[in-house]
Amino acid sequence: MNPVLSVSRLEKRFGAVVAADALTLDIPAGQKISLIGANGAGKTTFVNMVTGYLKPDSGTILLDGMDIGRRSPRSVARLGISRSFQIPQLFVELTAAENLTVAISGIGTRMSLRAPAEAQGRRDKAVELLQRFGLADLADRPISELAGGVRKLIDIAMALVRRPKLLLLDEPTSGVSAEEKFTTMDRVIHAVAPDAATIVFVEHDMEIVSRYADRVVAFYQGRILADGLPADVLNNLEVRRYVTGGVR
Amino acid sequence: MKKGLHPLVMIALVAMVTLAGRALPTWTLSLATIAASNALIALGIVVLARTGNVSFGQGLFFAAGGYGVALIANTWGLTDAVAQVIVGAACGGLLGLVIGPLIARYSGIFFGMLTLALSMVFYGALVKSTALGGSDGFNVGRPSLFGMSFTDPREADFMLYAVSVIVTGFAGIAATILFRSEFGLASLAVRENNLRVEYLGLSANRIISINFLIAAIFAGASGAFALMAQRHIDPQFAYWTTSGEFVFVAVLAGNQSVAAVFVASMALELVRSFSNLYLPNTWQLVLGVFLLGVILFLPRGIGSLWIRDRHRRRHISATPPLTAERGAAP
Numbered sequence: 367m368n369p370v371l372s373v374s375r376l377e378k379r380f381g382a383v384v385a386a387d388a389l390t391l392d393i394p395a396g397q398k399i400s401l402i403g404a405n406g407a408g409k410t411t412f413v414n415m416v417t418g419y420l421k422p423d424s425g426t427i428l429l430d431g432m433d434i435g436r437r438s439p440r441s442v443a444r445l446g447i448s449r450s451f452q453i454p455q456l457f458v459e460l461t462a463a464e465n466l467t468v469a470i471s472g473i474g475t476r477m478s479l480r481a482p483a484e485a486q487g488r489r490d491k492a493v494e495l496l497q498r499f500g501l502a503d504l505a506d507r508p509i510s511e512l513a514g515g516v517r518k519l520i521d522i523a524m525a526l527v528r529r530p531k532l533l534l535l536d537e538p539t540s541g542v543s544a545e546e547k548f549t550t551m552d553r554v555i556h557a558v559a560p561d562a563a564t565i566v567f568v569e570h571d572m573e574i575v576s577r578y579a580d581r582v583v584a585f586y587q588g589r590i591l592a593d594g595l596p597a598d599v600l601n602n603l604e605v606r607r608y609v610t611g612g613v614r
Numbered sequence: 615m616k617k618g619l620h621p622l623v624m625i626a627l628v629a630m631v632t633l634a635g636r637a638l639p640t641w642t643l644s645l646a647t648i649a650a651s652n653a654l655i656a657l658g659i660v661v662l663a664r665t666g667n668v669s670f671g672q673g674l675f676f677a678a679g680g681y682g683v684a685l686i687a688n689t690w691g692l693t694d695a696v697a698q699v700i701v702g703a704a705c706g707g708l709l710g711l712v713i714g715p716l717i718a719r720y721s722g723i724f725f726g727m728l729t730l731a732l733s734m735v736f737y738g739a740l741v742k743s744t745a746l747g748g749s750d751g752f753n754v755g756r757p758s759l760f761g762m763s764f765t766d767p768r769e770a771d772f773m774l775y776a777v778s779v780i781v782t783g784f785a786g787i788a789a790t791i792l793f794r795s796e797f798g799l800a801s802l803a804v805r806e807n808n809l810r811v812e813y814l815g816l817s818a819n820r821i822i823s824i825n826f827l828i829a830a831i832f833a834g835a836s837g838a839f840a841l842m843a844q845r846h847i848d849p850q851f852a853y854w855t856t857s858g859e860f861v862f863v864a865v866l867a868g869n870q871s872v873a874a875v876f877v878a879s880m881a882l883e884l885v886r887s888f889s890n891l892y893l894p895n896t897w898q899l900v901l902g903v904f905l906l907g908v909i910l911f912l913p914r915g916i917g918s919l920w921i922r923d924r925h926r927r928r929h930i931s932a933t934p935p936l937t938a939e940r941g942a943a944p
Contacts, residue, residue, distance in 0.1 A: 417813070419809075438812065439809070439812045439813045440812040440813070440815055440816065440817055443812070443813055443814060443815040444815045448813075449813065455807055455809070455810040455813070456807070456810070457802065457803045457806040457807060457810070458806065459802070459806060460799070460802060460803065460806070464799055465803075467796065467799060468796075468799055468800050468803040468811070468814065468816075469814045471796040471797075471799070471800050471816065472811075472814040472815040472816040473815070477795075477796050477797045477800060477816075478795055478796055478797060479791075479792055479795055479797045479824075480791055480792075480795055481795055481796055482794050482795060482796075483794060483795055483796045483798065483799040485796075488796070524814065527814070528814075528815060
């Protein structure tokens with residue numbers, strides 16, 4: 367199967383710090399891949415390069431065979447890669463439905479200067495997306511009044527609007543209590559399933575990783591330390607030493 | 615988004631205000647004309663402020679509209695008021711079309727200072743241009759309307775009042791529709807987090823450029839009104855204090871309501887006129903106290919008097935975040 371995303375010898379340095387060191391990775395369609403690694407291992411740099419926020423120093427990023435390495439976040443989003451953020455990036459003065467309406471406005475080639483923002487079609491779609499996350503009753507609440515966990519879900523819902531080929535989730539359960547993390551992740555996986563076949567999620571919680579990922583990629587100092595099935599990667603001696611902290 | 619007045623109701627209001635001019639004393643007609651003209655350019659500033667950017671140099675487009683109309687009027691004898699407004703708007707718009715995309719990549723205080731710098735460059739060029747009358751400027755003839763000349767000063771004042779109220783009123787209706795549109799919502803999103811807007815596949819620069827263009831068109835038309843009212847133009851149109859005055863109106867109004875821009879502009883003209891009349895040596899002090907009062911008691915502008923309850927949840931500050939960083943790194 368051709369990979370949706372193919373990354374080859376990707377490099378990125380910030381001064382003396384090597385954030386990506388010849389990263390090579392193929393992501394086939396339909397997989398749920400978890401990126402793990404300690405802080406500063408290069409996971410978010412990888413996500414930022416794939417989504418166009420950072421330009422790699424060298425290497426290629428192919429989306430369905432098209433080089434997207436020098437493209438802007440807007441162009442990458444239009445080509446089919448969406449992301450959510452570790453700290454939700456929402457429009458806090460707008461309501462939940464209005465946030466999604468802005469996202470829906472981005473689908474067309476041009477926005478109307480006349481059509482009301484809350485035209486029924488757009489409003490219905492916004493509420494339907496919120497409904498999937500169990501948040502329809504919060505549609506008219508401003509983001510500034512919503513809790514962090516809810517914001518996180520709305521952030522993911524906005525990334526889903528484009529029905530992306532590849533969805534990147536940056537720590538979808540961070541900030542969620544231990545009791546709620548599985549419920550939250552179940553909700554996310556269930557909600558994104560109709561629109562995003564391929565998911566890459568950055569995660570620190572190994573219980574979440576082992577339960578939801580089909581494949582795990584472990585990062586360490588800008589390199590890929592291990593790549594494979596969750597059980598294999600999580601039991602890898604180097605991963606346990608440098609990432610999960612199980613071996614001293 | 616809350617629904618406000620229906621556009622047809624707004625059209626009726628514009629018609630009523632226009633007809634009310636028949637009953638107004640002559641001195642208020644010219645006052646209201648200036649207020650409507652200033653409201654038009656301040657409305658443009660409010661449109662732009664919704665993206666988080668404030669232009670301190672709208673005098674550039676104001677002067678471009680005024681000079682464009684004045685030159686065409688004197689060269690080709692174009693005296694029709696409506697045609698002059700269209701020419702003024704076109705001159706401002708053309709300049710906005712060129713400058714907007716270049717300036718849209720800047721934000722906050724840099725954006726404001728760049729607009730100010732451009733207007734002062736234009737001012738300097740005008741002062742040095744002998745062909746345009748240098749610092750003295752030049753005069754233009756009395757405007758006509760659809761082939762009718764107005765020799766009676768009262769009728770001439772009413773004609774100008776009517777045209778300015780109708781044009782500004784329709785600009786207000788257009789701005790209201792724009793604010794309620796998906797583009798208007800996206801403009802607010804740009805102000806809050808332009809990077810997220812880009813990640814959604816929208817172009818923040820394009821959204822800012824379009825709002826900038828609209829503001830430039832309004833400023834150009836406003837310049838045409840100022841020219842018609844004064845029948846004289848000089849580089850002062852582009853001077854930074856002129857631009858500052860329009861920002862003053864926008865700050866007074868806040869950016870929650872289109873109607874507030876008209877109320878603020880009229881209130882400012884009234885305070886200025888009466889303080890000038892009764893306190894000729896200290897009228898600037900009165901004006902300053904008035905502005906301080908509005909900032910202290912209505913920090914979100916005059917519009918918050920009637921928008922507060924309706925949009926309580928949507929806190930939009932009267933002065934947009936001039937120095938706040940747009941967007942946030944992921």
